[in-house]
Amino acid sequence: MALKSVPARPPESRTTVGRLWSSTVGKKAVMAVSGAVLLLYVVAHMVGNLKAFAGQESIDGYSAFLREFGQPILPHGGLLWIVRTALLVAVAAHMTAAIQLARRARRARPAGYERRPKVQGSYAARTMRWGGVIIALFVVYHLLDLTAGVLNPHGVQGEVHSNIVADFQRWYVVLAYTVAVVALGFHLRHGIYSGLRSLGVASAARAKAVKATALGVSVAITAGFLSVPFAVLFGIVR
Amino acid sequence: MSHYREGAPITDTRAPDGPLETRWERRRFDARLVNPANRRKLKVIVVGTGLAGGSAAATLGELGYQVTSFCYQDSPRRAHSIAAQGGINAAKNYRGDGDSVHRLFHDTVKGGDFRSRESNVHRLAEVSTQIIDQCVAQGVPFAREYGGLLDTRSFGGAQVSRTFYARGQTGQQLLLGAYQALARQIHAGTVRSHPRTEMLDLIVDGGRARGVVVRDLVTGEISSHLADAVVLATGGYGNVFHLSTNAKGCNTTAIWRAHKRGAYLANPCFTQIHPTCIPVSGDHQSKLTLMSESLRNDGRVWVPQQAGDPRAPGDIPEDERDYYLERLYPGFGNLVPRDIASRAAKAVCDAGRGVGPGGLGVYLDFADAITRLGRAAVEAKYGNLFEMYQRITDEDPYAVPMRIYPAVHYTMGGLWVDYDLRSTIPGLFVIGEANFSDHGANRLGASALMQGLADGYFVLPAVIGDYLADGPFGEVSAESVDEAEDSVRAVVAALLAVDGDRTAESFHRELGKLMWDLCGMERGDEGLRTALARIPELRSEFWRRVKVTGSGDRLNQELEKAGRVADFLELAELMCVDALHRTESCGGHFRVESQTAEGDARRDDDAFSYVAAWEHTPAGPVLHREDLVFETVKPTVRSYR
Amino acid sequence: MNYTLRVWRQDGPAAEGRLVDYEVDGITPDMSFLEALDLLNERLVLDGEEPVAFDHDCREGICGMCGLMIDGVAHGPQRATTTCQLHMRSFDPAHPVVVEPWRAHPFPVVRDLVVDRSALDRIVEAGGYISAPTGSAPEAHAVPVPKPDADEAFESAACIGCGACVAACPNGSASLFTAAKVTHLGLLPQGQPERTSRARDMAQAQDDLGFGGCTQTGECTAVCPKGIPLETISRMNRDVLGGLLRSR
Numbered sequence A: 001m002a003l004k005s006v007p008a009r010p011p012e013s014r015t016t017v018g019r020l021w022s023s024t025v026g027k028k029a030v031m032a033v034s035g036a037v038l039l040l041y042v043v044a045h046m047v048g049n050l051k052a053f054a055g056q057e058s059i060d061g062y063s064a065f066l067r068e069f070g071q072p073i074l075p076h077g078g079l080l081w082i083v084r085t086a087l088l089v090a091v092a093a094h095m096t097a098a099i100q101l102a103r104r105a106r107r108a109r110p111a112g113y114e115r116r117p118k119v120q121g122s123y124a125a126r127t128m129r130w131g132g133v134i135i136a137l138f139v140v141y142h143l144l145d146l147t148a149g150v151l152n153p154h155g156v157q158g159e160v161h162s163n164i165v166a167d168f169q170r171w172y173v174v175l176a177y178t179v180a181v182v183a184l185g186f187h188l189r190h191g192i193y194s195g196l197r198s199l200g201v202a203s204a205a206r207a208k209a210v211k212a213t214a215l216g217v218s219v220a221i222t223a224g225f226l227s228v229p230f231a232v233l234f235g236i237v238r
Numbered sequence B: 001m002s003h004y005r006e007g008a009p010i011t012d013t014r015a016p017d018g019p020l021e022t023r024w025e026r027r028r029f030d031a032r033l034v035n036p037a038n039r040r041k042l043k044v045i046v047v048g049t050g051l052a053g054g055s056a057a058a059t060l061g062e063l064g065y066q067v068t069s070f071c072y073q074d075s076p077r078r079a080h081s082i083a084a085q086g087g088i089n090a091a092k093n094y095r096g097d098g099d100s101v102h103r104l105f106h107d108t109v110k111g112g113d114f115r116s117r118e119s120n121v122h123r124l125a126e127v128s129t130q131i132i133d134q135c136v137a138q139g140v141p142f143a144r145e146y147g148g149l150l151d152t153r154s155f156g157g158a159q160v161s162r163t164f165y166a167r168g169q170t171g172q173q174l175l176l177g178a179y180q181a182l183a184r185q186i187h188a189g190t191v192r193s194h195p196r197t198e199m200l201d202l203i204v205d206g207g208r209a210r211g212v213v214v215r216d217l218v219t220g221e222i223s224s225h226l227a228d229a230v231v232l233a234t235g236g237y238g239n240v241f242h243l244s245t246n247a248k249g250c251n252t253t254a255i256w257r258a259h260k261r262g263a264y265l266a267n268p269c270f271t272q273i274h275p276t277c278i279p280v281s282g283d284h285q286s287k288l289t290l291m292s293e294s295l296r297n298d299g300r301v302w303v304p305q306q307a308g309d310p311r312a313p314g315d316i317p318e319d320e321r322d323y324y325l326e327r328l329y330p331g332f333g334n335l336v337p338r339d340i341a342s343r344a345a346k347a348v349c350d351a352g353r354g355v356g357p358g359g360l361g362v363y364l365d366f367a368d369a370i371t372r373l374g375r376a377a378v379e380a381k382y383g384n385l386f387e388m389y390q391r392i393t394d395e396d397p398y399a400v401p402m403r404i405y406p407a408v409h410y411t412m413g414g415l416w417v418d419y420d421l422r423s424t425i426p427g428l429f430v431i432g433e434a435n436f437s438d439h440g441a442n443r444l445g446a447s448a449l450m451q452g453l454a455d456g457y458f459v460l461p462a463v464i465g466d467y468l469a470d471g472p473f474g475e476v477s478a479e480s481v482d483e484a485e486d487s488v489r490a491v492v493a494a495l496l497a498v499d500g501d502r503t504a505e506s507f508h509r510e511l512g513k514l515m516w517d518l519c520g521m522e523r524g525d526e527g528l529r530t531a532l533a534r535i536p537e538l539r540s541e542f543w544r545r546v547k548v549t550g551s552g553d554r555l556n557q558e559l560e561k562a563g564r565v566a567d568f569l570e571l572a573e574l575m576c577v578d579a580l581h582r583t584e585s586c587g588g589h590f591r592v593e594s595q596t597a598e599g600d601a602r603r604d605d606d607a608f609s610y611v612a613a614w615e616h617t618p619a620g621p622v623l624h625r626e627d628l629v630f631e632t633v634k635p636t637v638r639s640y641r
Numbered sequence C: 001m002n003y004t005l006r007v008w009r010q011d012g013p014a015a016e017g018r019l020v021d022y023e024v025d026g027i028t029p030d031m032s033f034l035e036a037l038d039l040l041n042e043r044l045v046l047d048g049e050e051p052v053a054f055d056h057d058c059r060e061g062i063c064g065m066c067g068l069m070i071d072g073v074a075h076g077p078q079r080a081t082t083t084c085q086l087h088m089r090s091f092d093p094a095h096p097v098v099v100e101p102w103r104a105h106p107f108p109v110v111r112d113l114v115v116d117r118s119a120l121d122r123i124v125e126a127g128g129y130i131s132a133p134t135g136s137a138p139e140a141h142a143v144p145v146p147k148p149d150a151d152e153a154f155e156s157a158a159c160i161g162c163g164a165c166v167a168a169c170p171n172g173s174a175s176l177f178t179a180a181k182v183t184h185l186g187l188l189p190q191g192q193p194e195r196t197s198r199a200r201d202m203a204q205a206q207d208d209l210g211f212g213g214c215t216q217t218g219e220c221t222a223v224c225p226k227g228i229p230l231e232t233i234s235r236m237n238r239d240v241l242g243g244l245l246r247s248r
Ligand SMILES: Cc1cc2nc3c(=O)[nH]c(=O)nc-3n(C[C@H](O)[C@H](O)[C@H](O)COP(=O)(O)OP(=O)(O)OC[C@H]3O[C@@H](n4cnc5c(N)ncnc54)[C@H](O)[C@@H]3O)c2cc1C
Pocket: B047, B048, B049, B050, B051, B052, B053, B070, B071, B072, B073, B076, B078, B079, B080, B081, B082, B083, B084, B085, B086, B087, B088, B170, B171, B197, B198, B199, B200, B233, B234, B235, B236, B245, B246, B247, B250, B251, B253, B254, B290, B409, B410, B431, B432, B433, B434, B445, B446, B447, B448, B449, B450, B452
């Protein structure tokens, strides 16, 4: 049969990032690293949210503290902008890589099977892409809601506690947050497990431990986040 | 009526004379070399990518020749060698149990029942140690002991432990090593690989083999490839029996067409029947599955003492079992060579003591081994084989003894080659199972892998230069190419034109049964004559009644199959002629007329100490004898009792 | 017994394909799946039709030539089993059995159930070997290999190159196949000098041939007839990243 050979590829990039980005394995490493940055943020954010239980001063003060941190070396809100920049870069890298890999996957498997195979592997893995989209949509809504305040019934910047309380008294907002946070939980459960493998740090011996850690972390984050809206809904936090 | 004519004997085998131990060294020194710049101008075709062809193509590529490689599978990695389970012999003497090159040589000559050439066998034993080094360097994951050194086991026909193995997948691992070496050369551009391409004829021009005609199995295109030398490494023809342990695609086409172009075919009737295969379960059976011989290391073979005993094996008490191999051959017990174990199984089944469907089976029992070593140890050694057995039979061999029965496994016969692996057509080299060389009338377990790799990695690359030193051989005449291509096209067209009412498979099945019954484990004058009468009839019926649907210009597996069956139908006849003319028993060839009172094979060294090399002529086969001379190992009665 | 086999028929790479129902009687539980197809094919030929093309050779689970998508599962319902080792006793005659070819962009259909898997050879050619030209080898016992490493290397070396992992992967990724080879050679002392370059080059070939990337879905290892573990992919990623971080 006709000899088929590997198509000629463009000359290899001379920068490390360029080489990583041009390889699927490298791109997955970028996703894993950016995912780790996002994960760190989410953990910190979740912990910060728990201050809502300590009362209005605590959480509002925390918000103010974050903005005043590092003054006078940093301008007002400086830390926040550093974090925001890091987040934006991470989200951009994470999403671009996710989209490119998804399109590549579609090209690699253009046709499906007549009888839909029942899933042999993991369901969480199959929901990564939709999960990511849900999270992304949520974040947009969430920023308009609690950061910009435009979708919030209270909507005063800096008055975090009141914003939250106003928000979560409506069941459908709680529902929307629940959906997003659960999606995040699923995303993280597979993400942590997968990210470690993408970076090549998971071995057979550690596989069980990695799986358990991924599950533990994602359950903790999900529960931590959900505690605030439900506490408001049921009047524990007011 | 005689079925053949006598021709001139073969006197020159190109083996150096002088002391056996230094012949190979001298041959290598005497062989002319081709300088590296000239090698780039020389083309070599290698047909087959098994252990022999894969290792040869890779090594010739490394040396700098322009190599073209062919196989019929979709990847070179799938050649039939992949299925070898048990292991590969080498005279490393890592155990310090008294092994040596000389002992391996000695065992192989004796195991072959004194029907092989001493010079060749000695070379094989010498090269064996290099093979292990080479394979380890390539990353072949042989079994190792806790200290990190290589493990070995013992195999049928040997009393030392010299068989290297990789669980039950030794052939696979060795082949992948050769395949990877080949892949490296393909990448380097020294080898061009053509999978899914079948060789259908040899191009001979000016008395030299100069190329092959091939059919692209995907597009159906028939084309020619030209070269300065052609190497056939196309494996064995055991599938002439339809049911065998060979892969479904194994065929005789390449060597048979070369035979028809002038290459002599030697000892075609020497077939090896393997004692440990899973018995046939019904008419639908498409192939037989081997259970590695290594199982006989720990499994004990027995049948009930009483014929037709209806009890389940577990219910038969110890003293009503007949461990017949241990009883008849106390020296070797369950480890007697294959031919002996096979015939013994047939004998007890013929006596009505066989077990399983149709009484065609004997037990291979691991109960003792499991008690002695523990289930875990047995599983570590044979787990994959047990699993395979369970898949096929739906029985658990840890709980009930396996049932086994002999099946066709290997063909010692093949194209005749001299010491330099040259066939009788100049420029046509033959290596691996496709040639007849080193195993005489019976091959010892774990020796085929050794021979394939010896030929491919070490022997052929060392001797081919001596021939190619005269090259390049110039243009090939258009007439020779056209004539060969036309004859291939004619065969393809003829197969498609018959449009009869029987499938190629049905002819194959019928031929196989005939060969198994009349030219199988036991052959007799009367049966062989019947076969010789029946085969030409079957062949003409084939050409009148075979039905091949579809067309020749694309993937057509029915057409491939029919072409292979057509060649088997011709080869089978020569096998029977050879079996009929050799009225002695030796090795895998057991003539009922020539046995001892105890039913053992009786060799006739005065009359048959020769290789029977057959020439193809329009008037029928012509026999050329190559006398065998034994200077070092004196032929003795091969007794394992 | 009587089975309905719903088989993908496609004349050639460019032709449209479709599923066709065949009623096959006389199938026994001891028959292998491929023997049932043989039976169907003999009847088709006698009826003057073209038989169903499918790849197979050794029929004992080692050559990797066979491979069919059976009821949506690569190599059929029984785990750790190739198509040729599958027996009809695993199927319920009450339901039609759907038989399709491997599907992936780098595996174009050649005809019916036969696909072109030569892309896997290309991956190996890109670096799936230890460069040890014939004759250059040191004495085999010069380098002992710890038994656990040798055993683990063997486990990965058992890959038969069937391509079921690619067929099952929702991303059309050949990662398990590639990782098996990278792991086999990367665990052995002989394989160290080329370890990261080998992994990088094979992974690159995989990308260039149009396979998808791995998102750790785990479908591959579930259908792999030789049970190649998923951890091999992690190991491969480590070696590939090692190769990518270094300029050539
Ligand atoms: C089940 C089984 C187990 C075995 N176990 C052992 C063992 O443990 N130890 C041992 O030493 N031996 C064993 N053997 C024997 C051994 O495997 C073979 O003898 C040996 O592998 C043959 O190697 P080869 O390279 O000569 O040919 P093969 O490996 O048979 O290769 C033949 C090649 O030729 C190609 N080919 C054939 N015809 C054509 C054609 N017309 N056109 C193009 N290409 C063609 C094929 O594609 C293939 O690439 C076993 C054999 C079997 C069947």
